[in-house]
Amino acid sequence: MMLAPGAVIGILGGGQLGRMTALAAAALGYRCQVFAEEADSPAAQVCASATVAPFTDAAALARFAKAVDIATFEFENIPAEAVRRVAAAVPVSPRPEILEIAQHRLKEKGFLRSIGAATTEFRAIENPAALDKALAELGVPAVLKSVRMGYDGKGQVMIRAAGDSHAAWRAMGSDLGILEAFVDFEREISVVVARGGDGAIAAYPAVENRHVNHILDTTIAPADVPPAMAGKADAIARHIAERLDLVGVLAVEMFVGKNGRLLVNELAPRPHNSGHWTIDACHTSQFEQLVRAICGLPFGSTERHSDAVMKNLIGDEISAWPEHIADPHAKLHVYGKTKVKPGRKMGHVTRLLPKR
Numbered sequence: 001m002m003l004a005p006g007a008v009i010g011i012l013g014g015g016q017l018g019r020m021t022a023l024a025a026a027a028l029g030y031r032c033q034v035f036a037e038e039a040d041s042p043a044a045q046v047c048a049s050a051t052v053a054p055f056t057d058a059a060a061l062a063r064f065a066k067a068v069d070i071a072t073f074e075f076e077n078i079p080a081e082a083v084r085r086v087a088a089a090v091p092v093s094p095r096p097e098i099l100e101i102a103q104h105r106l107k108e109k110g111f112l113r114s115i116g117a118a119t120t121e122f123r124a125i126e127n128p129a130a131l132d133k134a135l136a137e138l139g140v141p142a143v144l145k146s147v148r149m150g151y152d153g154k155g156q157v158m159i160r161a162a163g164d165s166h167a168a169w170r171a172m173g174s175d176l177g178i179l180e181a182f183v184d185f186e187r188e189i190s191v192v193v194a195r196g197g198d199g200a201i202a203a204y205p206a207v208e209n210r211h212v213n214h215i216l217d218t219t220i221a222p223a224d225v226p227p228a229m230a231g232k233a234d235a236i237a238r239h240i241a242e243r244l245d246l247v248g249v250l251a252v253e254m255f256v257g258k259n260g261r262l263l264v265n266e267l268a269p270r271p272h273n274s275g276h277w278t279i280d281a282c283h284t285s286q287f288e289q290l291v292r293a294i295c296g297l298p299f300g301s302t303e304r305h306s307d308a309v310m311k312n313l314i315g316d317e318i319s320a321w322p323e324h325i326a327d328p329h330a331k332l333h334v335y336g337k338t339k340v341k342p343g344r345k346m347g348h349v350t351r352l353l354p355k356r
């Protein structure tokens with residue numbers, strides 16, 4: 001069923017992904033209502049209306065669900081219970097079960113393995129003794145991550161020597177972890193794919209992601225990898241979207257091993273930072289594809305008219321905005337966050353290059 005322009009799209013989460021989704025929705029004539037825990041969120045600033053309440057507020061969730069025709073989410077760490085409450089009243093896409101997989105690193109890797117997608121070796125870690133056992137099996141270096149609530153490298157500890165295990169367990173700061181064998185990758189890539197309720201798929205080319213302090217710093221679109229590898233990454237992303245029965249947008253983060261092997265790192269069932277370049281370099285952005293997917297509209301072309309380099313403006317880097325705006329070929333995006341904090345994504349700038 002097609003949801004016509006004029007309908008109200010609910011967005012759970014008030015960050016920049018919600019903001020850019022709402023801007024794309026507005027261009028097509030939809031209204032958005034955001035649900036955010038804080039007032040004046042980046043998304044609420046550009047939405048027709050907002051519900052400001054904790055995600056645990058059942059009455060507020062009910063009010064929100066009543067005010068919207070359909071809903072989606074822009075943030076992985078929304079409590080699953082909140083999403084389920086909204087889904088009991090209005091259609092939520094992607095379906096809440098997909099969010100529950102993506103917000104739980106063990107479920108996520110288990111799902112990936114179950115559909116034959118390659119990942120690094122991993123073990124569930126419930127206590128320091130389990131960590132020692134897993135370190136003996138997987139070796140060092142290894143990465144200990146909290147199973148829940150991780151993003152931008154939060155809740156992650158690199159373990160370089162088995163003797164560091166107890167300090168790592170404490171630093172991870174959660175009672176359920178996942179130990180991953182360290183991947184000595186050649187580079188990191190991702191594929192953003194959109195899938196509709198009719199099974200139609202629209203995928204963007206694989207891009208390269210460079211991280212600084214575990215936070216995405218730069219995306220190079222497209223990734224400079226052999227066509228066969230780009231094709232394989234594309235096939236992996238499509239396969240995952242299909243097996244998730246996704247309606248919406250999904251980013252698949254992958255490691256390119258030194259041996260050329262692709263390992264899936266993690267999934268994000270929402271628009272992704274590594275897809276921001278599509279706003280300025282493609283016929284249809286990842287945000288518009290999300291709106292199209294959840295409203296039952298056909299996809300726009302993912303074709304790119306330019307290559308692009310997207311640089312995140314993190315923390316104080318946002319103070320360089322006058323330099324970026326002075327570059328007539330740069331496309332500056334500022335998220336409207338009032339407080340600058342170290343490690344906080346404040347905006348991004350995309351530079352377009354002739355298509356190779």
Ligand SMILES: Nc1ncnc2c1ncn2[C@@H]1O[C@H](COP(=O)(O)OP(=O)(O)O)[C@@H](O)[C@H]1O
Pocket residue numbers: 120143150151152153154180181182183184185188211214253265266
């Ligand atoms: N097993 C691993 N081996 C090597 N590097 C890793 C591993 N896991 C994570 N990293 C590095 O840390 C970054 C962030 O980890 P990720 O699992 O994507 O968590 P999040 O993005 O949710 O913080 C990755 O993009 C990668 O650079």
Ligand SMILES: [Mg+2]
Pocket residue numbers: 253266
């Ligand atoms: Mg990641």
